[in-house]
Amino acid sequence: MITTSEIVEELRSVPTIGALLALRCGEHADEPFLVWRDEVTTYAEFDEDVARVAAALVELGVGRADRVAVMMANCPDWLALWFAVVRLGAVVVPINTAHKSAGLRYLLDHCRPSVLVLDPERVVHLDEAQPEHRPGHVLTSVPRSTTTPPPEPADLGLHSPAAILYTSGTTGPPKGCLLPHGQYLAASFLHADACGYDEHAVIYTCLPLFHINAQNYTVLSALAAGGTVALDDRFSASRFWDRLTEVGATAFNFIGSMAVSLWNQPVRESEGKHSARVAFGVPLAPEVWESWEKRFGVRVVYTYGMTENALPAIVDARETPVPAGRRGSSGRASPTSEIVIADEHDRPLPAGEVGQILTRTTIPWTMMTEYLDQPGATVEAFRNGWFHTGDLGYLDADGYLFFVDRLKDAVRRRGEMVSSWEVETVVSQYPGILDCAMIGVSSELGDDDILVVLVTEDPAFDPALLVEFCAERLAHFQVPRYVRRVDDLPKTQTQRVEKYRLRRDGLLPGDWDAGPRRPPRRDPDRRSG
Structure with missing residues (x-):
């Protein structure tokens, strides 16, 4: 690296x-920079x-x-x-x-x-x-x-402001992140190297250009490598692999539910015709990781980062395919950053313990300068010399970072911390589930119970069978109690679920309730008629 x-x-x-x-x-005056239609x-x-x-x-x-x-x-x-x-x-x-x-x-x-x-x-x-x-x-x-x-x-110079990017606003009003030129450039050099891009790279994205992913990890990464940007205006799961072939893509980026949507598509001949070999993005469930890479003929480069702090951790393409025990890891601290896991008082925690992910730069002007016109939020985020991400995670003994959940999305149940990402990963594997989100709701026992809100294509869907499916694959304190079916989940345009809207609704009269105890286990493959 x-x-x-x-x-x-x-x-x-x-x-x-x-x-x-x-x-x-x-260097490349007559070479292609942009492919558009x-x-x-x-x-x-x-x-x-x-x-x-x-x-x-x-x-x-x-x-x-x-x-x-x-x-x-x-x-x-x-x-x-x-x-x-x-x-x-x-x-x-x-x-x-x-x-x-x-x-x-x-x-x-x-x-x-x-x-x-x-x-x-x-x-x-x-x-x-x-x-x-x-x-x-x-x-x-x-x-x-x-x-x-x-x-x-x-x-x-590196310190000069280049952009104001607004956070998604999933937990409150968006904050304007003032980003200097140095952050964009450092992240693009790092990303292009980690993905193995060179002047022959053709990097495809259909992600919106108002988002840091398309800006930094497609456009500027291609520029850093002297390669080519292949741009589309929207994601189509059914046309995705055809588009890669048509533009000659050697790599692509994904976020949100794109990986699940591609996985749930019927197998197509076009999946094997494209030339892409690197897929950069998150999240991807460890349970399907190896099969996903083999089916689509790519190596997944994983990362951890935010608009505010670029790429504090990244998996280098030269380390892929990653071994089973490290699937889901975001890699080790990148050359531009330091990472520590801390408790609520900012005290570092030992390897394996879950706490808030804190980061700081090793190179000046390579992360957000401030939250625009919000000095209080800026000071709070950067207290004690570290940027507080608001994310939970842990470092293993070798320094590999594992993301657990957003602090606001994690749920404490039966005295245990429940990761919404882990529950959602299992729920999404149940046949017919198109999309899902987990939140905590008030419990008569004083802590939280788990509600999963989901989109399913099966009109005869039985929530009891889903709960039994989860019981076979999750710890008892992670198994959902409540299930709600909806036509669509509320999302930002970057496909992040607006969980604050689900939390605001709380429990609704039509929510299915498994009761305070887990139902007895039955065959998870059974379906009701």
């Missing part, structure tokens, strides 16, 4: 996103387009430290606008395209952009939102100038 000193040296020579693009343009754009063509967009932004009065918000679906214009903004020393503010009304108003009032670029069909949402601080320029297409000379890149 690339070393800390090697990343530092890379950052000395390439201190900004714009400098990285300029370097690669000099039937269009291929070379490095030189992309750089020329970025310059025209930057010139148009200057005509609008955009300068250093100004904020440019973008609320567009994936497309080449999104990328051109992003690189043009950071070339000027301005700050890009990606906005989830699902936002509307109060949610959109909150973001615009909080970040106060001077320019907002959004898809034409989303203008109605802006009108509904009625932000107090309406942007000075609202555009329904990315501007380009043919008269103003391309501006010189701003004099920037």
Whole structure:
């Protein structure tokens, strides 16, 4: 794996996103940078387009430290606008395209952009939102100038702000993470090396560009390697492998339920025709890990990270396929980070004990600078010199990190800590389950009981059989008591379940109840008629 000193040296020579693009343009001017549908754009063509967009932004009065918000679906214009903004020393503010009304108003009032670029069909949402601080320029297409000379890149450094990315807001109002150029660059160098990317890499993503995954671990990783970005605007489980073949992908990224959706698809001939050999993403159940890799012909590169702290832990592709005992591990601390597991008083815990995951950087300006205009939240997150992730996990004796759960999602039951991820992994293996989420609900015994909320394709689904299935595979304190069927789970556009909405509902009259004791075990493969 690339070393800390090697990343530092890379950052000395390439201190900004714009400098990285300029370097690669000099090396690979006529090579493909972007594949979008039937269009291929070379490095030189992309750089020329970025310059025209930057010139148009200057005509609008955009300068250093100004904020440019973008609320567009994936497309080449999104990328051109992003690189043009950071070339000027301005700050890009990606906005989830699902936002509307109060949610959109909150973001615009909080970040106060001077320019907002959004898809034409989303203008109605802006009108509904009625932000107090309406942007000075609202555009329904990315501007380009043919008269103003391309501006010189701003004099920037690793510390210069590059973006404000908002957290998903699954537990409260989104927080704006102010990310410097150094974080983007360090993560891209690290990720490209860990995945084994080079100038021949074609990295496919259908994840939204407003998310750190598509930005850092596809676009900038490809740029770091001198490779190619293959971009789509949406995920299709039935067309996924065909798309990999059509664009010549050598790697792809996944998040959320994508891995489960692909696994649950009927076996197709196209699964064996693609050229991708690396799949980067989380989560993937250890029980199907080996079979998933063999079926789809890829090696899974796993990681742990957040918008705030990039990649504090990662599995190197040279370590894959990982042995059975380490499937699900996020790897060891990366060259850019240190990791410790701590108790509620920030005291380090020994190997094997579960506590909060704390991280800090080994290289300056390689993680979030602050939560925008929220000094209290920033101080709390960085107390005692460590970033507090809000995640539970443990380190094994060899320093491999294992994620357990979000602090707010973990449930204490019968005196034991229950991981929602572990329960959801088992529930999702039950035939016919399309999606699921676990939350804790109040119990008459004083601690929590477990409710699973799920989407199933079986009209004759019997929750009692699901509970028995879980009883065969989980510890007694992990077995769900309540089951609820829904048509869809509430999710963010990055496919994270909004569990705060499920917790807010609590128990509902129609929820199935197994009672305070586990039901007797029967054949888990039986089905009711």
